[in-house]
Amino acid sequence: MRKHNGIAISVFIFCAATLLVLPTGCKKRQSARPRIALVMKSLANEFFKTMEDGARAHHKQHAGQYDLIAVGIKDELDVAQQIKLVEQMVAQGAGAIVIAPADSKALVPACKRAMDAGVVVINIDNKFDEAVLADKQVSIPFVGPDNRKGARLAGEHLAGKLKAGDEVAIIEGAPNTFNGIQRKLGFEDAMKAAGANIVSSQSGYWEMARANQVVSAILTEHLNLKALLCANDSMALGAVAATKAAGKSDAILIVGFDNISAVQELLKEGGILCTVDQHADKLAVYGIEYALEMLAKEGAPADKETPVDLITAETL
Amino acid sequence: MATTENERRATSIERRRLPSMPAFVADYLGMALALAVLLVIFGLAAGNFFTLTNFRTIANQVSDTTIVAVGMTFVLIIAGIDLSVGSVMALAGAVLGTCMVRFGLPLPIAIAACLAAGIVCGLANGLVVTRWRLPPFIVTLGMLEIARGAAHLVTDSQTKYIGSAVGVIAGRGLLIPFIVAVIIVILGQLVLSRTVFGRYIVAVGTNEEAVRLSGIDPRPIKLGVFVLCGFLTAIAAVISTARMEAADPNAGAGLELRAIAAVVIGGTSLMGGRGSVVSSFFGVLIIAVLEAGLSQMGVGEPTKRVITGCVIIAAVILDQYRHRIRKTPKP
Structure with a gap:
């Protein structure tokens, strides 16, 4: 009885899979x-x-x-x-x-x-x-945005709200990606030009929870931090939650990248200062x-x- | 009559496995000592480590992992495993976020839907495992994919920003998530060591066949454990969503391994039949303190992973060693 069940199920799955695959296969050939x-x-x-x-x-x-x-x-x-x-x-x-x-x-x-x-x-x-x-x-041929330029734009906008010598931290993307590196460089360009002091630069691997953990640790270590530059918006969301938990929402400015729908509300409320849209x-x-x-x-x-x-x- | 007899037997199995009082204390003492050593190291190495805010941050961060680890402890004790917890947490959070953002439902209803999602996943895991006697490893591996896919379908792959409507649960420095986690740890330990269900769980993990031959059906017990794990994972989802004020369909990636690591550091055996919820809690704390401390020292992610891995293995070796010492004098 149990064996029959097993056979019936495998036959069913096989048939279902074939049915799913066949039409797409045919369409392509024509x-x-x-x-x-x-x-x-x-x-x-x-x-x-x-x-x-x-x-x-x-x-x-x-x-x-x-x-x-x-x-x-x-x-x-x-x-x-x-x-x-x-x-x-x-x-x-x-x-x-x-x-x-x-x-x-x-x-x-x-x-x-x-x-x-x-x-x-x-x-x-x-x-x-x-x-x-x-x-x-x-x-x-490469068709795409200049991520370094985008990050620099966001960094320059932030710099308008900072003084020389202010402590800032960068939350990087995955270190093996070109755009992650470019965004980090763009942030650094803008911060160096503004004379801000980059006290920490760690990877949040593009993820919200990971960034949240890293930002919490940075906030504990650097009490005078003024701004966080995040290489994407998911990580910016994690940073917002971390500053809130530490009771420092008002003291710290947060910058994101990508302009995802989840940050729209925060941009309006001022929880996130700015982000970059690369369409x-x-x-x-x-x-x-x-x-x-x-x-x-x-x-x-x-x-x-x-x-x-x-x-x-x-x-x- | 038969049931009481079986209960007595299960109890006596448990009683024999329960270490004597000093050893029991020594168990926790070992873990607490390891934790204390870590605290001292980081207190010396990183500035601002011994601050109220830092401990509050760590406490809030460990709550979701702790709650999942409690469920995982139960699953591992019945010699099972649940690889789906990370995905199920994402799905439950996604349901919560979608209910509130897309359908504008009030928080209590959204939370109910979120918990229901967790229970359904646990129920599915448990039913398939018991009905077709499949290894939990395979079944929950399947659920890992199913729940992750479902989380993306539910949210349309978009992070849902909920805002303070859900943030109220997490509070501001009120430590509500941590208090909930501690209560769940205490309740979990009581269920495990003081109830009939808890003793059956240990019995099933020790020798399922013996349990069956004693006239107790192990299937409802196993089913119950998987449902419990799904339910606790959903509670963790509520807490983590509240903490982030956003539901991310990618949340909880790798959570299953983090939870298993914590439980194993706590001395729970992957072979089943042995484990403690309180020890798992210590395991979670050790990993969390390690991660927070290393981040504060500015140690890079790759190095952090190498160190965490070494600590996990060292902890299990120590645990083995401790058990061997205790066993050798009385053959």
């Missing part, structure tokens, strides 16, 4: 339009969710021009999985891959293999490492349009900078 694969980082991250939604909306309007395959990895640190995805997209016969690499270095060889197979590769969001690109002798919804669209352009005329690849904007309570 089309002659160029297929563009959008390979993102974690879809668990609101930023990439917005990016994906933007790409899908664009595809709906231009459905006749290309087919879109949007894929992402489970969490941002799963670099191996993203490499697999790139290989799968090549195997599926994608004409172009628009990729937001989870690691600025580790994804280069996989993309080089894709290019050798004749696939157009466009780099968005997180820029590939120059040295690795040079070593592999490839040039991959996630447009980012993938720029990449896709650029890919279509390159597929059409095979032009020499050049980088293309997309806008970054400072968001404060006034600009909302």
Whole structure:
């Protein structure tokens, strides 16, 4: 009896899986339009969710021009999985891959293999490492915002509220990402220019709870802290909670990055001083349009900078 | 009649496993000593470590992990494991956040929905484990994925900012989360060592077959433990959401391993049949003090992880050693 159950269930699961897979497989085989694969980082991250939604909306309007395959990895640190995805997209016969690499270095060889197979590769969001690109002798066009500039904008806005010598701390993103490093550098540029004293710079690995713990510790160690510069908004939320718990909400200014929906209210209330919008919804669209352009005329690849904007309570 | 006989038997199993009074005190004393050593080290190494705010911060931060660790202690004692607690916490928090932000429901109803989500996940884990006799490792691994996915579906992958409407629970320096956690630890220890259910739990973990042969059905006991774990995880979700004033679908990543580490540092055996809720609490405190102290000293994340890992292993070795000493004189 129990055995029969088991067989019945496995047969059911197999059938269900086949039914799910078959139609998508057939659809792909029929089309002659160029297929563009959008390979993102974690879809668990609101930023990439917005990016994906933007790409899908664009595809709906231009459905006749290309087919879109949007894929992402489970969490941002799963670099191996993203490499697999790139290989799968090549195997599926994608004409172009628009990729937001989870690691600025580790994804280069996989993309080089894709290019050798004749696939157009466009780099968005997180820029590939120059040295690795040079070593592999490839040039991959980068379409995306200047994160360092964005962070500097936010830092300069903060600097207007600080005096020289004020103590500030930076909550960094994951240390193996280009955009994380760029944002840290941008914050540092602005703080050094303002003569502020950076007393601590630690990683919150992009996460709210992790940042909360790190910020709590920094607040205990540095009693005169005046501001916290966080490399993304999730970490800024964690920082807001930590300053509140320490009873220092009024004394400490907090800066975020990404302009996610959860910080809108806090920006209005003044819980977060400012954030930076790099237009996630447009980012993938720029990449896709650029890919279509390159597929059409095979032009020499050049980088293309997309806008970054400072968001404060006034600009909302 | 039969039940009382079985109860007596289960009790006697428990009584034999209970260490004599001095050893019992020594158990906690060892943990407390380890904690004290850490406190002294960080007190010397990091400035402002011995301050009221610092202890208040640490106390608030440990509350959610503590509550999850209590549930995990029970699961480990029945020789099970629950890998889904981190995801379930995210899902329960997501339900709370969505209820309040998207549907504008009042806090008590949102909390009820949040607790229900936790209980449902625990119930699902327990039912599958007992009905098909599957290893809890596999079942809860599946639930880890299911609950995480569900948390993203519920929130549409967006962090929900709730604000002070939920923050009232956490209070300002009132330490409510910590008090709740301590009460749960005390209740958990009482249930484990003073109730029939607690003794059955230890008995199931020691020898499930023997329990079954004594005429007690182990399945409702196991089911109850998984439901309890889900319920406690949901309480932890309420507290962590209140503390952050936001519900993050990525919350609780790696929480299962942190909770298991804390419970194991507390001397609970992964093989089941042995464990203490109070010791797990010490385990949580040791890890939390270690993390907070290292962060304050500005130690980088990679180094912090290496040190935490070493402490976990060292603690378990010490625990083994302690048990061996106690056992050798009386074969």
